Amino acid sequence: MGLIVQKFGGTSVADIDRIRNVARRVAKTHDQGHDVVVILSAMSGVTDNLIRLAGQATERPEKREMDVLLATGEQTTAALLAMMLISMKYPAQSLLGFQAEVRTDCAYGNARILDIGADRMKALLSDRKIVVVAGFQGCDTEGNITTLGRGGSDTSAVAIAAALRADMCEIYTDVDGVYTTDPNICSRARKLNRVTYEEMLEMASLGAKVLQIRSVEFAKKYNVPVHVRSSFSEEEGTMVVNEDSDMERLVVSGITCSKNDARIMIKGVPDQPGIAAKVLVPISDAGIVVDMIIQSSPKNGTNDIAFTVSRTDYRTALEIEEKIAKEIGAEAVLGDDSVAKVSVVGVGMKSHAGVASKMFTTLAAENVNIRMISTSEIHISCVIMEKYAELAVRALHTAFGLDKEEG
């Protein structure tokens, strides 16, 4: 008997039949004697429809009001699941973000959870009620409605699990776990039984879309055991846990691939102290996050500076650099938004040499040119031309011994 937090994503509550399926699963967990808190996303498509509706109202919807609008999506599913459970004779009650006391800062559209006042949920649980919480939403100290950004329901779930010291946080989704790489790209991808918080964090930030990054940060910080699994099967999924000695020790756990980046290169920058700051500060002043940065060795008193930004910021960043290039007398600004970032991730890399060289050798053998490289303790990323992305993923997957057994 424990306390289980179950989070169901948009595809798991896409229509009334699927919500009924969720109700059955929740009821079964309750029948087993567990206390259950359910966190729900909006029905898939609903959030996009609301964004479209706001777009008809105004080109730039004000953020506070956008959150009021978007919060209706999760409110709807929470009410529907609760009334369904009640009609099945299970004691259930829905709570919206403000009622579940999910307190956030006031960064509308992308708010961060500050703390969760678990009293009301605990009181309901002590009555053996199933608590159905609208995910993705919270409220700030003034009582304004906030939302947590794309995938925010994952973070709602893990944060609530942490606040309630739940025994398990189950994330139900339309895939049956975390894979060594995207099965749509590589048919030999296999499901991982376990993955560490660190690996999951790297994978999430490098392009894997299974969990919102912030939810993994929360899980790691509060040591919440997370189980990523399918809402359409009874199969065990992937456990996201602390690193321990028992773990299956792969050097590399996964290969990720992101096509969200664009690369900008300023050629022939005068080789002067402080010139990199001149090139990059205006970018961060414009609120644009720079990912990788490379500065070439000076040659004839100039060098080249290249960096990557997300594709949505590409045009703006390019305009800024074209202006700067004139000011500092650089030779040219080149941009490329058809690049991909391929990464290998694994906690085993910490204690294992040769991962980088194996990665470079593998890509070279496929004639894939590496444009930029970045590394951390547990990942190596290469920027390559977008058209080689799938080839690179498959080659690396095989090279690092991740392919599943045939048959």
Added chain:
Amino acid sequence: MGLIVQKFGGTSVADIDRIRNVARRVAKTHDQGHDVVVILSAMSGVTDNLIRLAGQATERPEKREMDVLLATGEQTTAALLAMMLISMKYPAQSLLGFQAEVRTDCAYGNARILDIGADRMKALLSDRKIVVVAGFQGCDTEGNITTLGRGGSDTSAVAIAAALRADMCEIYTDVDGVYTTDPNICSRARKLNRVTYEEMLEMASLGAKVLQIRSVEFAKKYNVPVHVRSSFSEEEGTMVVNEDSDMERLVVSGITCSKNDARIMIKGVPDQPGIAAKVLVPISDAGIVVDMIIQSSPKNGTNDIAFTVSRTDYRTALEIEEKIAKEIGAEAVLGDDSVAKVSVVGVGMKSHAGVASKMFTTLAAENVNIRMISTSEIHISCVIMEKYAELAVRALHTAFGLDKEEG
């Protein structure tokens, strides 16, 4: 310069273009220097769709969860109007029921407003903000979401106007005011410039659908001037006000017609003390409201008892009476759900004799048989066969001098 509360019904916010129309009207009022609080209904059709969705989830949706679901309708329009106003460079902010501190009892689905904490609205108004409040919803002392029943946004508007001591509460709707009778039935119906709270109350309870009854009670109690007008024109509508000596003195202000009633007659009830209670107490025990009651004079030791209930309760009431009739040895139970209630309403009736006799004479002249009669200080109602309803309304409208001038 004053404080104006403007309420827009479902047809006034039916789509983005109409919401834009509302935004323009609100902005204009703000431009004139007034402080403005806007109360919105859900887009027309949305509430019915949500009820249908709940019906797919379960046959009998639990009431608390139903309110959580229904409240999304008004939340959507409030957010859309606020973001539209902001994009037009007007300072606006939406407030949901709990944020506007509309505190109610916990009668989910039909909650009553207990009080309104106007502090937050006042603070926003003192910053010259346009406050956009989601109508129809409130919250109970535990912070649960409640709704106020069909037409509840009218009550939200008048109650908020009362709490803020607003100078005017404008109810924008798809008709241009309160009419002497339903213009769909009688082409000679004319718009009333003024009507008293008492008359409006009677008209609302007797079948006129312009305003929710409770909103008129609130307006009367707190003396809130209400202006019922069209959101599609600039024309003045109807002022609902206190009776005063200046008022246009019609004996009868309006004719209403309701087809919501059904009539049940128990024939041959033994003429004993307490027999009426035996017949009627089980009806009220079943939560059914009885409207009119008539007991005939005894004849051969028995009499007939007839009463009306709403049509939705007709079948249940009939079954109850059939059982009782057997118990008390009554002769027969007759039911008729094709009746209509036609009423004449007017504060002038208080000081004017002959209204009843004119009503009966007029109906008789049209060969309309009166089945039951009830009266108050300012109304007389007759139950007649449903098929005569429109004829009766038109005849009475002419007889009491309400027809508009030709041309």
